[in-house]
Amino acid sequence: MKLELRGITKRFGALVANDNVNLVAEPGQIHCLLGENGAGKSTLMNVLYGLYQADGGEILIDGKAVKFSGPGDAMAAGIGMVHQHFMLIPVFSVAENVILGHEPTKALGFIDIAEARRRVKEISDRFGFDVDPDAILGELPVGVQQRVEIIKALISDAQVLVFDEPTAVLTPQETDELMAIMKQLRDAGKAIVFITHKLREVKEVADKITVIRLGKVVGEAKPTSTQEELASMMVGRAVDLDVNKAPAKPAGVKFGVKNLTVFNHLGQKVVDDISFDIAAGEILVFAGVQGNGQTELTEAILGLQTKVRGSIELDGHELVGQSVKHRLDYGLGFVPEDRTLDGLVADFSIAENLMLDRSDRKPFAKGILLQLGYLAKFAAEKVKQFDIRTQGINQRAGSLSGGNQQKVVLARELARELRLLVASQPTRGLDVGSIEFVHEQIVATRDKGLPVMIVATELDEATQLGDRIAVMYRGKIVGIVPADTDRAKLGQMMAGVAA
């Protein structure tokens, strides 16, 4: 089955998310759709899957125009989707998840669970997935959950399979396994559309590459293109992938973590007995696939995690057992991973967000009386200093662009007298200009003689920003190595192979 998107245009208000996009997926071929976050890849796929209605253009299957008014239509036409956020229900069994929407039934609408099991088993065996139909989905590892998502697409005999950023949550091994599965599916005659922004993966599996930028197709690339070529097509200019920074001048240990263990609410160890030091004037980047304990580690340092064993020492002061407020006051700067959820109050103004951490003390408050005059002055100053593009200090923070939101968070955190900066994925989803700005701020903080801890999932960012790199795998530190360590080696470490 051949799928063709012709001239697809999709607008959201004034924003054109897809502008006259063409794309062809042919059987036995892996077609990569490459683009930065926010380039319009997911919008295009949602149009294809019937979740959005296009404002222009058409979808053709084997040369015939079709119209999808919902995912049901797309599925019936033979299109299957492996979603970035799995469309699976944690409390259901694997079989229940797979059959949802086209359940085999006996009389009176009773579900034929034996038949459901059989179907899951059949596909699982055919592709060597090794999935137990009766397992409760939520109790399975992420890689296995993704296979369930693939089985779900295959069970309705999909001929075109769309993978939407499928490797974001996978370990390197799981990623390799997924790549193998994709090739296997291709060889079985399926048409594969692989949406990603990771160049290495594109290089590994693509038969054909379409690059999309700001909603427009900028061109096709050959699988033989170099990563630099692909990157420059993706971002629109020759990318300077390097961060400008002088060599670090580490000067004595300022921040030390010893034998730290963090338990989650189920009592599982999510950070497992780790120790490391950061010197003054040094950036230590935590690399590794998301979900290996980095988030919990930073949360433990801030004090959001409550079941913690071990020691976290900053300037000779023990932080474990102290409140979040105490740690912030003591000089911890914290840039959270998800700025819209954890960094900002979207409905508050920029000014209000800038005093979120110190609203109850001088100079922002006298007693419990807010000093709104001071706040206005302070906010105006920060807007200028951090080049926050806004209509004014009273603009809703939620209406700012991602880059400007991150600047607000940085402005707030760097305004305190700091002893340590912890930033979790500080450039996630930002445009190139903002990334540069954030990197500059981080390096400047280091050069002031502070220890800096960064969590990065992109290996490139880790090697360029860090002075040293710590790799985490399943809650443990696999090793701490210099930033110029060989990529292949880092990749192995991310898969849990010790340095």
Add this chain to the structure above:
Amino acid sequence: MKLSKRPMITLAVVALLNLFVAVIAPNDETVIKIATDEDFFKLADIPVAVSLVAWICASVSLAAALAGVLLHFVAKRRLPGVLTALGFLAFAFTSVVYLYNGNDLTLTSLLQGSLALSVPLIFGSMAGVLSERVGVVNIAIEGQLLFGAFTSAMIASMTHNLWAGLVGALVGGALVAWILAVFSIRYKVDQIITGVVVNMLVAGLTNFLFGTLMGSDPVTFNQPPRFEKVTLPLLGQIPVIGQVLFNQTPIIYIMYLALIVVFVALFKTRWGLRVRAVGEYPKAADTVGINVFRTRYVSVVLGGALAGLGGSFFTLGQVGSFGQNITHGAGYIALAALIFGRWNPLLAASAALLFGFSQNLQYGLAIIGSPLPSEFLLMLPYALTVIAVAGLVGKVTGPAAAGKPYTKE
């Protein structure tokens, strides 16, 4: 998985309470009367020594608690529900016998009355299950019961036909649920706000119409016939159980049926799978072509219809006419049963039976002049629910998407 200590601790506390009652129990006798005239064969009255019963039950619940401790620390397994139930039942029996000390305890009428008080609660909790399992929080059970009570009385009175009254109840309850559905699904108004306001609307409307329409012409509008009890052949003649369960009005037989159907439909059929999927993760359901909105409407409205039937039990099953605020907060107790029963129709029905029992026990005790203040028994459902949501007896979590309006992108 970390094992929760709470069920074990709860069980131990119950056992200690039981022991306490045994220690303070007097040596009086409570006569348990079992037989009724219709029985197949007669069972004699059983005089029991209160303290003896208390000690036996205390041993049972202590044994249950001990087994719980062993299971937890040695076998490291979750406590089976049976064990918890055993501990609670033993304690409940001790308490009843103790509270009735020196008096006659007519088992059949105690249980019969309990069931009667539970009927609207069970129907209401089913409405809650159907609504919340599909992702719509149902605070409006009270309104659905009340309007069902009103419409059933009015229609049955106007048509002189009980079955038409039941249809009226179905429609009345469904109508209220439909309002809840429209505002919470279509207009995405906060479901709790909608529920509270809908209850207010129904209370106002029925009171208003009771004062005007029914007040000016009660013969036409508020004198419905009343359901007679029907004894089921054979089943009805089993001692105790027969009288309690199978000598009842048709509404109660419909309730048995509805309970089975709702349970089976929810957990064994395609429809139920889709309902639960929509209540857990509507977007996932949407992406496989399930119509989230329609599924929500249907399930919520069906639930409302059932609650309407529950309301008709007040008018057509018991009182024989509508009265202002006749449901008297039963909808909120049904909500409590729903939560205490962890969104499972059968468990919720058990919780409803427990609540009905505690209410009826209070009436019984008032008659024999027990010193226990009736308010404390009446408080039981509410207090237990607070304890349940505070997680003191294990974690209670409802459907993941309940309370969240679904927005199609």
Add this chain to the structure above:
Amino acid sequence: MSTVTETKNKMNWQQLVRGNALIPVLAVLTSLIVGGILIALSSQDVLDAAPNIFSDPATFFSSLGNSIFGAYDALFRGSVFNYQADDVFKMFKPITETLAFATPITLTGLALAISFRSGLFNIGGTSQIIFGAIFAGWVGIYVDLPFYIHLPLAIIAGVIGGALVGGLVGLLKATTGANEVIVTIMFNYIAGLLLTFFLKTFMKAPNTVNPISPAVHDSAKYPLLFGVNTRLTVGFFLMIAAVVFVWWLMNRSSVGFKFRALGHNPRAARVAGINMGLTYVAVMAVSGALAGLAGTTQILGTEQHLTVGVSASFGIDAITVALLGRSNPWGVLAAGILFGGLRAGAATMQAEQGVPVDIVLVVQSMIVLFIAAPPLVRAMFRLGKEAKNEAF
């Protein structure tokens, strides 16, 4: 110059129509119309004339008009200004009655508004009023002190009573994560039953079988503003002060800032070092305190004896008041006076026209439903879509 002002005026008008300003007005209007239809449909005169609608339409429509006009005329005379009264005092008495009702309704509305803005759904106004009244009543009945100490002490006791019950809900949420909606619903019933128990036992008045307490001492009563035949007390000024206080607390104090941060984004508040557990308790305690204050205006003001019905329906009314007032203190005041007027007028409506007071409940709940669903109101009045002002 003139074009600029013109566009500006046009903008304002557009905002009025497309924004939110017009919706409450239309919601109230629509609800009153629907209420009128209900009144007409239940009027015996209208029903009698209905079969002859074609042969004698004049009678039908005049009876229709009479019943609706009669009802709303009575509502007006009972709540605002009684132009039929024979002396000036009686003419203005209705407005005092409206404000007397508005006092506890607004206070409880403010209580709930604070919780709503802080992201907590306190529907336990009833339980908090009850405990406010029990505490205040206890001091007012069983303690004997001079006026200038007794009244303030009783008021403070009531405030503490409400704050304790509210704070307990916050504490449960902070420590166990218990959903405050369920807990407050259950607390409403528990409080009612406890009150009944108290009134049957140690707070029972001697020489009666009814569950009613002895009267509050005169020294603990809110002074009446206009003499014996009215019910408006000094509590009204306390209520106005509370409106100002809530505005100040939420908009000008760091405490309110934390409350709002918690309401808008609890996760970001936590990351910024705000102690969520403590803030939950504080929000619910302040909220409960205001409802407790409403309880004092009941027991030390209009009621004077503690009875089972001390909270009336104010706990539930307050939900609608807070919503109609959009949880803004001035809005809550306006909504509280509106609903106070409906309560006051409804009594006259029932006495004169035989329209049951419950019509107020119907009107009140419809107002809230309409307000909560602006698209519905817009569709009814064909106003078009709300202007989108959010940037992408």
